Amino acid sequence: MASSLTPRSPYQKKENLGNVRRGMGYSAPPRRNVLSAINNGGGANAEPAPSEAGSEAPAFEFSGREDVDRLLNEKMKGKSKNDYKGRTEQMSEYIKRLRACIRWLVELEDGYLAEQEKLRGQIDSDNARHAEFEAQLSGALEELKAANLEMTTRCDSLEESLNKEKADRLLAVESYEKEREERESAEASRDVLTVDLERVTHEAKRFSEQLKMVQDTNKRLQEYNSSLQQYNSNLQADTSKNGEIISKLQREKSAMMEAMTNLKDLNNSMKNQLDSSMSSQKEAIRVKEELRKEVECLRADLQQVREDRDQSVAQLNTLTAELATYSEQAKKSSKDSELLRIKAAAFEETCSSQQEQIETLQKQLAVATEKLKHADVTAIEAMTGYETQKETIKDLEERLAYAEFQIIEADKLRKKLHNTILELKGNIRVFCRVRPFLSDANSNGQEEAIISYPSSVENAGRGIDLMNQGQKCSFSYDKVFDHSASQDDVFVEMSQLVQSALDGYKVCIFAYGQTGSGKTYTMMGKPGRDQKGIIPRSLEQIFKTSQSLESQGWKYCMQVNAGNIQ
Numbered sequence: 092m093a094s095s096l097t098p099r100s101p102y103q104k105k106e107n108l109g110n111v112r113r114g115m116g117y118s119a120p121p122r123r124n125v126l127s128a129i130n131n132g133g134g135a136n137a138e139p140a141p142s143e144a145g146s147e148a149p150a151f152e153f154s155g156r157e158d159v160d161r162l163l164n165e166k167m168k169g170k171s172k173n174d175y176k177g178r179t180e181q182m183s184e185y186i187k188r189l190r191a192c193i194r195w196l197v198e199l200e201d202g203y204l205a206e207q208e209k210l211r212g213q214i215d216s217d218n219a220r221h222a223e224f225e226a227q228l229s230g231a232l233e234e235l236k237a238a239n240l241e242m243t244t245r246c247d248s249l250e251e252s253l254n255k256e257k258a259d260r261l262l263a264v265e266s267y268e269k270e271r272e273e274r275e276s277a278e279a280s281r282d283v284l285t286v287d288l289e290r291v292t293h294e295a296k297r298f299s300e301q302l303k304m305v306q307d308t309n310k311r312l313q314e315y316n317s318s319l320q321q322y323n324s325n326l327q328a329d330t331s332k333n334g335e336i337i338s339k340l341q342r343e344k345s346a347m348m349e350a351m352t353n354l355k356d357l358n359n360s361m362k363n364q365l366d367s368s369m370s371s372q373k374e375a376i377r378v379k380e381e382l383r384k385e386v387e388c389l390r391a392d393l394q395q396v397r398e399d400r401d402q403s404v405a406q407l408n409t410l411t412a413e414l415a416t417y418s419e420q421a422k423k424s425s426k427d428s429e430l431l432r433i434k435a436a437a438f439e440e441t442c443s444s445q446q447e448q449i450e451t452l453q454k455q456l457a458v459a460t461e462k463l464k465h466a467d468v469t470a471i472e473a474m475t476g477y478e479t480q481k482e483t484i485k486d487l488e489e490r491l492a493y494a495e496f497q498i499i500e501a502d503k504l505r506k507k508l509h510n511t512i513l514e515l516k517g518n519i520r521v522f523c524r525v526r527p528f529l530s531d532a533n534s535n536g537q538e539e540a541i542i543s544y545p546s547s548v549e550n551a552g553r554g555i556d557l558m559n560q561g562q563k564c565s566f567s568y569d570k571v572f573d574h575s576a577s578q579d580d581v582f583v584e585m586s587q588l589v590q591s592a593l594d595g596y597k598v599c600i601f602a603y604g605q606t607g608s609g610k611t612y613t614m615m616g617k618p619g620r621d622q623k624g625i626i627p628r629s630l631e632q633i634f635k636t637s638q639s640l641e642s643q644g645w646k647y648c649m650q651v652n653a654g655n656i657q
C-alpha cells in the first residue's frame with residue numbers, strides 16, 4: 092500500500108493543483124472532507140461510515156500520511172502468544188482500522204481522480220483556447236506583415252509620386268519663369284504700343300487741326316469764289332475752270348474727311364483693342380499671381396507631405412521593430428498585440444489620410460496646370476492681339492503719311508490756285524469805300540442825290556456815279572463798297588491778300604483819301620467786335636493761321652513796324 096501511495100502523494104497533488112488553480116484562475120469548489128466518513132464527523136453532507144459486519148464502526152481519524160504510517164507501524168502489545176482471543180480482537184480491531192484507512196484512501200483517490208479529470212478538462216480547454224489564441228496571433232501577425240508590405244509599397248508609390256510632383260513643380264516653375272519673361276516682353280511691347288498710340292493720337296489731333304485749317308481755307312476759298320463771280324464776269328471762263336478745281340478740291344476734301352473719319356474709327360478701335368489687351372494682360376498677371384501663390388501652397392503641402400512621409404517611415408520602422416519585438420513576445424502577451432493592432436489601424440488611418448492629401452494635391456496640381464495652360468493661351472492671345480495692333484498701327488501710320496502727303500499736295504495746289512486767282516484779279520487793285528454821311532440833320536437825302544451806283548451787269552459792284560454841279564461823273568474800281576458795307580464785308584476782300592502774305596508772297600495794303608474820309612476807321616476801326624478794322628482782323632487771321640500751320644512744321648517769324656506818312 093505504501094508503494095502504491097507514494098507516486099500519488101495527495102500533498103504533492105494539492106500543491107500542484109494549487110499552482111494550476113492560481114495559474115488558470117481556477118476557483119476551487121467546496122472542499123469535501125474525505126476523512127468525514129472515517130471520522131464519522133458532523134457536516135451537513137457527511138454520510139455515515141459503512142459498518143463492518145453489521146457492527147457499529149469505531150471512530151478512526153486520519154489526518155494524513157503520519158496517521159497511516161503510524162497505523163502500519165503499529166505492533167501488537169500486551170497480549171501473550173496464547174491469548175488468541177485477545178490477539179484476534181486486536182487483529183480485528185487493526186483490520187477495521189486498516190479498512191477504514193483503505194476506504195479513506197479510496198475516497199481520497201476518487202476525489203483526486205475526479206479533480207484530476209476536471210483539471211484535465213480545464214487543461215484541454217485551456218490548450219484549445221491557447222491554440223485558438225495562437226492561431227489568432229499568427230493571423231494577426233500575417234495581417235501585420237501584409238500591412239507592412241502594403242505600407243512599404245505605398246511608401247514607394249508615394250516616393251514616386253513625390254518625385255513626379257517635384258518634376259512637375261520644376262516644370263511649372265520653368266513655365267512660370269518663361270511666362271514671366273514673356274509678360275515682361277509683352278509689358279515692354281505694351282509700353283512701346285502706348286507710346287505709338289500717343290504718337291498716333293497726337294498725329295490724329297494734328298491731322299484734325301490740319302483738316303480744320305483746310306476747311307477754313309476751303310471756306311475762304313468758297314467765299315472768295317463767290318466774290319470772284321461777282322467781281323469779274325470777264326473771268327467767268329476762268330472761274331468755271333476754278334470752280335472745277337474747287338470741286339476737285341472739295342472732292343479731295345471729302346475724301347480726306349472720309350479718310351479722317353476712318354482714321355478716327357481705326358484710332359477708336361485701336362484704343363479699344365489696347366484697352367482689352369491691357370485688361371487681358373492685367374487678368375493674366377492676376378492669374379499668374381494666383382498661380383504663384385498656389386505653387387507656394389503646393390510647395391508647402393509637398394513639404395508637409397514629405398515630413399509626414401518621413402514621419403510615417405519612422406513610424407513604420409518603429410512599428411517594424413515593435414512588430415519584431417511583438418513577434419517574440421506574442422506568445423506571452425496579447426495586450427501588445429491589441430496595442431499593435433490599434434497602432435496599425437492608426438497608421439492605416441494616417442496612410443489613408445496621406446493618400447487623400449496626395450489625391451487632393453494631385454487635383455490641385457491638375458487645376459494649377461490647367462490654369463497655367465489657360466494663362467499660356469491668354470498670353471498667346473495677347474501677343475496675337477499685340478501683333479494685330481502693331482499691324483494696324485503700321486497701316487494707320489502709312490495712311491497718315493499718305494494723308495499728310497495729300498494735305499501737303501492739296502495745300503500746294505491751294506496756294507498756287509489762290510495766287511493764280513489773285514494774279515488774275517490783278518496784282519494792283521483799287522477799292523473804293525464810301526463813307527456814310529455822318530449824323531447830321533442837314534445831310535438827309537444828300538447822299539442819294541450825289542452818289543449813285545450803276546446797276547448794269549458790267550459795272551455792278553465796281554462802279555460809282557457822282558453828281559457834281561448837275562454833271563454826272565462815273566468812276567470804275569476793282570470793287571466799290573457802298574455806305575452800307577460793314578467792316579466784315581471789307582475784310583472779306585482783304586483776307587485773301589493776307590492769306591497770300593501767309594503763303595509767302597509780298598503784299599501791301601494801304602488806305603488813301605482826304606481827311607475824314609474814313610481811312611483810320613477802315614484800317615483800324617473802333618472798339619467793339621463788329622467795328623474792328625482791317626489791321627486787327629488781319630493780325631487775328633495771321634496768328635490764327637500761323638498757329639494752325641505750326642503743327643505741320645511751319646515756322647513764322649513776325650515783325651511789326653509802325654509809321655505815319657503825312
Ligand SMILES: Nc1ncnc2c1ncn2[C@@H]1O[C@H](COP(=O)(O)OP(=O)(O)OP(=O)(O)O)[C@@H](O)[C@H]1O
Nearest residue numbers: 525526527529604605606607608609610611612613
Ligand atoms: N464807313 C464808316 N461808317 C461810319 N462812320 C465812319 C465811316 N468811315 C468814317 N467814319 C467816321 O468818320 C469820321 C472820320 O473818319 P476817320 O477819322 O477815319 O477819317 P480819316 O480819313 O482817318 O481822317 P484823317 O485823315 O484826318 O485822319 C470818324 O468819326 C469815323 O468814325
